[in-house]
Amino acid sequence: MANGLYVHSEIGPLKKVLLHRPGEELLNLTPDDLERLLFDDIPFLEVAQAEHDRFAEILREQGVEVLYLEKLTAEALDAVPGAREEFTNQWLDESGLKGKAARAAVKEYMDSIKDTKTFVDKTIAGLRKEEIDLPANSSSLLADLVGSDQDGETDLLIDPMPNTYFTRDPFAVVGKGVNLNRMFSVTRNRETLYGKFIFKYHPDYKDAPLWYRRDSAYHTEGGDVLNLNAHTLAIGISQRTQAGAIDQLAQNMFWEKGDQCEIDTIYAFNIPVSRAFMHLDTVFTQIDVDKFTIHPGIMGTLQVFKLTKGAQQGEVKIEEMNDTLEHVLEKALGLDQVKLIKCGGGDPVAAAREQWNDGSNTLCVAPGKICVYQRNSVTNDVLYKEGLDLLVVPSAELSRGRGGPRCMSMPFAREDL
Numbered sequence: 001m002a003n004g005l006y007v008h009s010e011i012g013p014l015k016k017v018l019l020h021r022p023g024e025e026l027l028n029l030t031p032d033d034l035e036r037l038l039f040d041d042i043p044f045l046e047v048a049q050a051e052h053d054r055f056a057e058i059l060r061e062q063g064v065e066v067l068y069l070e071k072l073t074a075e076a077l078d079a080v081p082g083a084r085e086e087f088t089n090q091w092l093d094e095s096g097l098k099g100k101a102a103r104a105a106v107k108e109y110m111d112s113i114k115d116t117k118t119f120v121d122k123t124i125a126g127l128r129k130e131e132i133d134l135p136a137n138s139s140s141l142l143a144d145l146v147g148s149d150q151d152g153e154t155d156l157l158i159d160p161m162p163n164t165y166f167t168r169d170p171f172a173v174v175g176k177g178v179n180l181n182r183m184f185s186v187t188r189n190r191e192t193l194y195g196k197f198i199f200k201y202h203p204d205y206k207d208a209p210l211w212y213r214r215d216s217a218y219h220t221e222g223g224d225v226l227n228l229n230a231h232t233l234a235i236g237i238s239q240r241t242q243a244g245a246i247d248q249l250a251q252n253m254f255w256e257k258g259d260q261c262e263i264d265t266i267y268a269f270n271i272p273v274s275r276a277f278m279h280l281d282t283v284f285t286q287i288d289v290d291k292f293t294i295h296p297g298i299m300g301t302l303q304v305f306k307l308t309k310g311a312q313q314g315e316v317k318i319e320e321m322n323d324t325l326e327h328v329l330e331k332a333l334g335l336d337q338v339k340l341i342k343c344g345g346g347d348p349v350a351a352a353r354e355q356w357n358d359g360s361n362t363l364c365v366a367p368g369k370i371c372v373y374q375r376n377s378v379t380n381d382v383l384y385k386e387g388l389d390l391l392v393v394p395s396a397e398l399s400r401g402r403g404g405p406r407c408m409s410m411p412f413a414r415e416d417l
């Protein structure tokens with residue numbers, strides 16, 4: 001575990017996990033910006049933080065070491081001279097700020113924050129116009145004179161990153177390396193900067209090989225990546241992950257970085273493009289050696305492609321295997337039978353309601369032991385009767401961002417099974 005990363009499954013006993021405690025970014029969310037920022041409602045921050053603290057505490061009670069994205073980023077930026085300056089410049093490049101004068105004023109403001117963790121929190125929180133003394137109209141640039149109001153009236157100079165507590169998506173640990181993603185939306189793509197700097201400069205993680213890079217041509221997100229075993233991945237072709245990203249990933253994993261990467265087989269699941277199905281992990285998650293929770297909408301024949309390493313240098317073999325989810329998972333895991341447990345039991349109304357609040361998005365801390373959202377009582381009852389050990393996370397406010405316990409966590413280390 002040279003670089004501290006080690007993930008070969010979805011269910012091996014969880015040892016180390018990365019979270020982000022929701023912060024002031026949620027106080028910069030306004031109704032007008034919700035859709036653009038991929039959020040569905042305005043959470044009550046204090047309660048969201050209390051729920052999140054309970055989530056972290058539940059994990060610690062299970063012996064899991066809890067890491068925080070904001071803390072690791074601050075440590076990475078403090079570890080190497082010039083790293084914070086490099087980060088600030090790139091954050092400004094990607095901030096959507098218009099005009100040189102505004103950029104200089106924001107840079108000065110950000111540089112004046114002494115404590116690096118406070119600085120990192122601020123980069124996530126976003127910036128209101130009232131916080132910065134913008135120079136009076138002395139500039140000779142039209143962009144400075146018009147500012148960002150050309151995109152419509154807004155009180156924000158720089159958007160917040162409200163989805164940062166979904167640490168699952170900007171990057172994904174696979175084996176001993178990382179897919180550093182290029183994300184689907186401009187707004188969330190800014191979240192991948194934190195991973196970039198952690199895996200470049202953090203003393204414990206800087207040697208991690210990257211299986212994917214944030215400057216790649218296609219977008220992909222961690223919610224679409226499931227580690228089935230040490231050499232097999234499942235990836236969704238979804239709203240968030242393009243087929244081209246999976247081609248690129250296969251090239252990198254099988255060939256470019258083949259000497260470091262253990263993955264030799266990728267199953268690509270083509271799932272419908274919709275918000276309820278946004279990532280593969282909103283459709284199914286593994287909860288035990290042979291059990292998965294699923295969205296009932298995914299039953300029936302699915303289009304699935306199996307990618308394996310070919311014989312010639314650079315060759316990737318692709319086999320189309322249209323079959324049911326059950327059969328594909330049995331083949332991929334080498335099991336006679338897997339059990340799919342439907343969100344909402346057999347009740348279509350409960351299924352739709354609880355799926356919306358991530359009823360099939362669970363975080364497995366050991367085989368058969370899973371974190372679930374408290375509010376999904378119908379699904380939780382079914383899981384309980386199936387013999388699962390449930391760790392129940394309060395979820396009135398956290399669920400408003402459309403992500404569950406799996407979305408809110410990025411495992412850094414799991415024990416082998």
Ligand SMILES: NC(=[NH2+])NCCC[C@H](N)C(=O)O
Nearest residue numbers: 038168223279401402403407
């Ligand atoms: N892995 C996941 N399912 N993540 C859910 C992310 C939700 C977030 N609001 C988004 O739209 O991006």
